[in-house]
Amino acid sequence: MKDTIDLPPGFSPVGLDTTARRIVTGWLLLAVGSLAVAGALALLLAMSRTPYVQDWLPWPWESFFRKALVAHVVFSFVVWYLAMLGGLATAARPGRYSGAGGLVLAVAGAALLLVPTLANQGEPSLNNYVPVLVHPLFYAGLLVLAAGVVAPVLHLLLRPPAWGGSLVVGVGSAGVLYLLALICFGLAYLAAPAGVAPMAYDEQVFWGGGHLLQFVNTALLLTAWQVLGEQTFGQAPLSPRAWQILCALLVFAGLPGPVFYAIPFAGDDALRQAFTRLYWIGLPLPPLVTGAAVLRAVARGPRNWRSPAFLGLVLSLLLFALGGVLGGFADGGDTRTPAHYHAAIGGVNLAFMGLLFATLLPALLKPADQAVRTLLPFWFYGCGQALFCLGMFVAGSAGVGRKVAGAAQGLDSLVKVTGMALTGTGGALAVLGGILFVWQALRRLGGAPPLREINEGGGETAR
CATH class of the missing domain: 1.20.120 (Four Helix Bundle (Hemerythrin (Met), subunit A))
Known part of the structure; x- marks a missing residue:
C-alpha cells in the first residue's frame, strides 16, 4: 500500500512503499551514523593529545593518533558522501534487491574499516582524497563499501523512473561520475608499479579517481540546490532543459578521466597535472551557473528563514x-x-x-x-x-x-x-x-x- 501525502519533488507520484522507506532509512542511518563514528574518533584524537588522559587509552597514543585521523577523515567524507549517494539513488528509483543488498554491503564495508583502526593495526597513509591504513581489512572495507553503492546506482541508471525530475537527473549524473571514478581507481591499481613505498603507491592509486569523486560530490551538491530550490520557491532555479544540459556537461567533463590512463604520459607528474587541469576546467562552471540561478530565486523570494x-x-x-x-x-x-x-x-x-x-x-x-x-x-x-x-x-x-x-x-x-x-x-x-x-x-x-x-x-x- 502506498502513502498518498504531499511528497517532495523528484519522488514517485504515489510515494515510497513501506519496504522502500525502510531501505532508504537504512542508507540514511549509515550516512548519519558515519558522522557519529567520525565524531567519536575525533574525541579519541583529542584524548590522545591530552596529557595524562592519553595514558588511559587502550592503545599507545603515539601510534594510534594517525590511524584514528585516517579513519576520521574516511568516515566524515567518504562514507558519509557515498552513503548519501546510495540513499538518494534508492529513493529516486526504489529497488528491493539492489537497495537492500547494496546497503548490507555498505554497512559491512564500513564495519571492516573500523576493525584495523580500533585494533591499532596498519600503517597510516595520509595520501590525498582517500587516506588509508595499509591493512588488508581496510582495503577490503573500501572495496565492499564501493560495491554496495554501485548496486542502487546501477539500478537507477539501468531502470530510470518514468517521472524523471531534478532529483533523478542529478543523482543519475552523480552515479555515472561515480562509476567513472571507480574505473579510474581500477586502472590506477593495474598501472601502479610494484615495490614503491605504501604512501606513494596509495597516492598513485587514489589520485585520479579521487579527483572524479569531487565531480560526484559537486553533482550531488548541485542536485541538492536544485531540489531544495524547487521546494522553497515552487520552481526549480534552473529549467528542466537547462538542468539536463548542465548535468550532461558535468558528466562530459569527467569522461576523459579513465582515458588518461591509456595515454603514455611522460611520468607520473604529467598524469597528476592532467587530472588537476581536468578538475579546474570541468568543475567551476556548473556551480557558478547553478549558484547564480539560486541567487536570482532568493532575490525574488519568498525567503522563509524558518x-x-x-x-x-x-x-x-x-x-x-x-x-x-x-x-x-x-x-x-x-x-x-x-x-x-x-x-x-x-x-x-x-x-x-x-x-x-x-x-x-x-x-x-x-x-x-x-x-x-x-x-x-x-x-x-x-x-x-x-x-x-x-x-x-x-x-x-x-x-x-x-x-x-x-x-x-x-x-x-x-x-x-x-x-x-x-x-x-x-x-x-x-x-x-x-x-x-x-x-x-x-x-x-x-x-x-x-x-x-x-x-x-x-x-x-x-x-
Missing part, C-alpha cells in the same frame, strides 16, 4: 562560495589551502543537511518541523565553519603551515595567534552544530512514522 530547505540552501551556497573565493589565494604549503576545501566541504554538508531534513524525512513520513531546535544545527555549523575557515585563511596568510601542530606552527605574531584563535572558536561552533544535527537526524530516522489514517481513496495519509 524553513530547513531555505536555510540549508542559502547557507550552503554562501559557504561554498566562500570556499571558491579562498581557493583563489590557496598556496599548498600553508593553511589557506585547508581553509578553501573545508569551506567547500562545509557547503556540501549543509546542502545534505537541508536535503535530509526538508526532502528525505518527509518522503519517509518523518517530516522535520520548523522549530528552533531544527534550525540551530544549520546556524551553528554554517557560521562556525565559516569562522573556522576565515581563521585558517588569516593564519595561513601570515605563514602558518598546514599539517603541523603545537610549536611547529610558529605562532610568533598577533596575526597568527588571532587567526588560530578564530579557527578554534569556529571549529567548536561547527562541532556543536554537527552534534545537534546527528542527534536530531538519528532521533527522527530511528523513530516510527507519525500516525496515519486511511483516506477515502484507500491510501494512507500522514497526520
Whole structure:
C-alpha cells in the first residue's frame, strides 16, 4: 500500500512503499551514523593529545593518533558522501534487491574499516582524497563499501523512473561520475608499479579517481540546490532543459578521466597535472551557473528563514562560495589551502543537511518541523565553519603551515595567534552544530512514522 501525502519533488507520484522507506532509512542511518563514528574518533584524537588522559587509552597514543585521523577523515567524507549517494539513488528509483543488498554491503564495508583502526593495526597513509591504513581489512572495507553503492546506482541508471525530475537527473549524473571514478581507481591499481613505498603507491592509486569523486560530490551538491530550490520557491532555479544540459556537461567533463590512463604520459607528474587541469576546467562552471540561478530565486523570494530547505540552501551556497573565493589565494604549503576545501566541504554538508531534513524525512513520513531546535544545527555549523575557515585563511596568510601542530606552527605574531584563535572558536561552533544535527537526524530516522489514517481513496495519509 502506498502513502498518498504531499511528497517532495523528484519522488514517485504515489510515494515510497513501506519496504522502500525502510531501505532508504537504512542508507540514511549509515550516512548519519558515519558522522557519529567520525565524531567519536575525533574525541579519541583529542584524548590522545591530552596529557595524562592519553595514558588511559587502550592503545599507545603515539601510534594510534594517525590511524584514528585516517579513519576520521574516511568516515566524515567518504562514507558519509557515498552513503548519501546510495540513499538518494534508492529513493529516486526504489529497488528491493539492489537497495537492500547494496546497503548490507555498505554497512559491512564500513564495519571492516573500523576493525584495523580500533585494533591499532596498519600503517597510516595520509595520501590525498582517500587516506588509508595499509591493512588488508581496510582495503577490503573500501572495496565492499564501493560495491554496495554501485548496486542502487546501477539500478537507477539501468531502470530510470518514468517521472524523471531534478532529483533523478542529478543523482543519475552523480552515479555515472561515480562509476567513472571507480574505473579510474581500477586502472590506477593495474598501472601502479610494484615495490614503491605504501604512501606513494596509495597516492598513485587514489589520485585520479579521487579527483572524479569531487565531480560526484559537486553533482550531488548541485542536485541538492536544485531540489531544495524547487521546494522553497515552487520552481526549480534552473529549467528542466537547462538542468539536463548542465548535468550532461558535468558528466562530459569527467569522461576523459579513465582515458588518461591509456595515454603514455611522460611520468607520473604529467598524469597528476592532467587530472588537476581536468578538475579546474570541468568543475567551476556548473556551480557558478547553478549558484547564480539560486541567487536570482532568493532575490525574488519568498525567503522563509524558518524553513530547513531555505536555510540549508542559502547557507550552503554562501559557504561554498566562500570556499571558491579562498581557493583563489590557496598556496599548498600553508593553511589557506585547508581553509578553501573545508569551506567547500562545509557547503556540501549543509546542502545534505537541508536535503535530509526538508526532502528525505518527509518522503519517509518523518517530516522535520520548523522549530528552533531544527534550525540551530544549520546556524551553528554554517557560521562556525565559516569562522573556522576565515581563521585558517588569516593564519595561513601570515605563514602558518598546514599539517603541523603545537610549536611547529610558529605562532610568533598577533596575526597568527588571532587567526588560530578564530579557527578554534569556529571549529567548536561547527562541532556543536554537527552534534545537534546527528542527534536530531538519528532521533527522527530511528523513530516510527507519525500516525496515519486511511483516506477515502484507500491510501494512507500522514497526520
